[in-house]
Amino acid sequence: MHRISDEQRRIRLGRRHRLAPSARTASPVSVADAVVALHATDAASVFLSTCARLSEAGVATVERALYEDVSLVRQLSMRNTLFVVSQELAPYVYASNARAVAAKERRTFLKHLAADGNGLDEHWLADAEQQTLAALAAGGPVTGSELSASVAALRTEITVFPGKKYEAVQGVASRVLRILAAEGRIRRDRPRGSWTSSQFRWTTSEPWPFEDPAPAQAELARRWLHSYGPATEADLKWWTGWGLGQVRTALAAVGAEEVRLDHGAPGWVLPDDLEPEPAMEPWAALLPALDPSAMGWADRGFHLPAGHRKALFDRSGNIGPTVWWDGEIVGGWAQRADGEPVWRLLSDIGREATAAIEAEASSLSQWVGRARITPRFRTPLERELTA
Template identity: 75%
Template sequence: MHRISDEQRRIRLGRRHLLAPSVRAGSPAAVADALVALHATDAATVFLSACARLTDPSVQAVEQSLYEDVTLVRLLSMRRTLFAVSAELAPYVDVSTARAIAIKERRTLLSHLKEDANGLDETWLAEAEESVLAALAARGSATGSQLSADVPALRTKITVFPGKKYETVQGVATRVIRLLAADCRIRRDRPRGSWTSSQFRWTVSEPWPALSPIEARAELARRWLLSYGPATESDLKWWTGWTLGDVRKALSAVGAEEVELDAGTGYVANGDTAPEEPLEPWAALLPALDPSAMAFADRGFHLTEEHSAALFDRSGNVGPTVWWNGHIIGGWAQRADGEIVWRLLTDPGREAAAAIAAEASRLSGWVAEARFTPRFRTPLERELTA
């Protein structure tokens, strides 16, 4: 069995995640493919993750990829989380993970409609969806509020969990729009406001080509191993949200090779066992929910356990992190006046301090006047902005 040390894992991460200056990418879609998928729960995270890895960081380049060229698309997928993936990979993500989520979302809404006293059913839902598509075709793009004004069905309210102590009345507009997006019949268009806004407009889209679920899971696993391997079954299960059985079938389908790690065993893509040359020293300021930190269930090779409490919230969401040569060594934040501030949880030396300051300056340069706050706030990020 080949052995891959933690040091080699950090070298791989720096190179394959495009974090060292010499390996940065030229396009947002290339960044997404290098990481397989970018977290998109926070609108700003897509831009911050992509620009941290671009040779020439640019809000306009990411916006063009998302809204004009559509080489980068948002999908509700792994772990029922919103991700941005390249248009090339989107069909595989859709079939391997997003389809099951869309089916469950539809089943849940139909159950709530059936329980409501108005007697709404699948026919009503189908007619409402078609009306939304017709309104979008007429407008080109629209916000949820505009669609509700155009489509009376979206102004319907239903009683959820009737007769129970947590009974509540909800509007259906967000649920219906969410279903259409999950089915890839509509997609998120430019938001109202700046690139940090999550108040998206919507536009008509086309469903992705049908693939074999087995083929789709295998391809997603192969790409994930090339980006994150060596990694464990638990890491892949955590990242995808698949069952352990599906994880093992996908690993077998791609001929994943078992390797010895400094702690336990892991897997790499077939033939991907050769040692890699070290990179130049590098620093990075990565945003909350960035994949380089979030994609692993076991982060021991790049994060000291005692630092987790400061950098993660209680649900396991990572905040903005400071990296040095593959180690997470601190956190950063943007204050209300736009200043980028950071705190190191260990002393990495003068060279690292200078590189981190340079990255903070680079970040401030392209962010300019924009302001953003992570949706899931962590103890250190809160302290830095207090």
């Protein structure tokens, strides 16, 4: 069986994820497609991940793609997580993942409405949605609180988990907006505040038309294998949130070929992707929390030394800001209150690598400017560095 080494996997990562200087691009859309999807749970991570891969980093370039051209869109999709994908890929992501997520969100909310016992049902929800869409069409983009001020139904409160120890009274606005966004009927527009803010304004949108999930899953698997292969079935299952049967069906649909990885496990690549790639120039990167290059596999042993995990992950398995050298995670970084990037190396990498990391930190500091970044998921090392 054909073998693909960990070294080759790191070379592919540097080139295909556009992290090596010679692989960087001027287009945020090219960045998103290179990694398939950008994690967007943290608003700042979208900008940090993208700018780390741009030939000329800048907030305005990313904002233009998100809010003016709308060539990048946010979707609640894989693993019920918010991602940013290209407009061209969005219908595939919707059909393969996001539509099922939206249906689950609707079912769950309707159960909460029924349990509240005040006669709120699917008819009430449909009417609340229509009022919301009408208000947005007349006066958007607006924030959720501004919408609630004009749409009385969004000011409704319900009791969730009645009779339980964790019973609570909640407003419905965020749930209604979440469902509409998951179904593609509204989208997140420019936030209130800076690019690091998650207080998005909302505007109307047209739902994506794709119907059959199987071809969409095959297309998503094809793109993922190009960017992340070789990888295991477990890696694709984890990344997509699909069942094992769906993973195997998608791999068969794209004609994926089995290869052997360094640790002996079987991996998969696209049928025309077996040849070794030439080495890249050495490269350094400071990547944000939840960056796709750190979160793309269930097993990250080929680029993440096991001893580094405790410092770089929170208790839920979210990775924090990472320092990279030539395809491996070698440390973590943070931003101090005065704006200075500070990092700690967890691997001995030598002077050349340290100088390259210093240059990346200087570049990061310049384009970030006066913005202050605190990851939503705090990790031990990031907390220590900012203390």
